[in-house]
Amino acid sequence: MTAQAPTAAQRRGVERTATLRVDWPLCEARGLCAELLPERVGLDEWGYPVVTGRVPERLLGLAREAVAACPRQALRLIQS
Numbered sequence: 001m002t003a004q005a006p007t008a009a010q011r012r013g014v015e016r017t018a019t020l021r022v023d024w025p026l027c028e029a030r031g032l033c034a035e036l037l038p039e040r041v042g043l044d045e046w047g048y049p050v051v052t053g054r055v056p057e058r059l060l061g062l063a064r065e066a067v068a069a070c071p072r073q074a075l076r077l078i079q080s
Contacts (some may be wrong), residue, residue, distance in 0.1 A: 002021060006011050007039055009023075009030050014019045014027075015052040015056060015057050015067070015076075016060070016079070016080075017056055017057065017080055018054065018055045018063060018077050018078060018079050018080060019054055019055065019077075019078045019080060020033075020040060020041065020051045020055060020063060020067075020070050020075060020076070020077060020078075021051075021075070021076040021077075021078055022048075022049055022051060022074055022075060022076075023074045023075075023076065024048075024074075026072045026073065026074035027045060027049065027072060027074040027075075028071070029043075029047035029048045029049075030047075030071060030072075031043055031049075031067070032066070032069045032070060033066040033070060033075050034049060036045055036062060036069055037041075037055075037059065037062050037065075037066040037067050039059055039062075039067065040052055040053060040055055040059065042058060046066070048077070050061075052075060054080070055077070060076040060077075064077060
């Protein structure tokens with residue numbers, strides 16, 4: 001794996017972050033989000049996602065993949 005060059009925002013000391021949100025009525029607890037983004041999504045005892053912390057810029061690509069892979073579109077990424 002090669003190191004990525006810092007973005008302009010990182011060079012200025014500002015890092016973009018985002019927040020993951022789960023639409024609970026839509027979620028069917030399939031666990032794909034936890035498989036794709038284990039750094040920020042765990043599963044509770046019933047298999048539902050437990051989102052921990054904000055998503056830093058370095059994980060945004062994986063977070064977008066997790067959102068796109070959700071079969072019920074129950075996961076959202078909110079930019080901040």
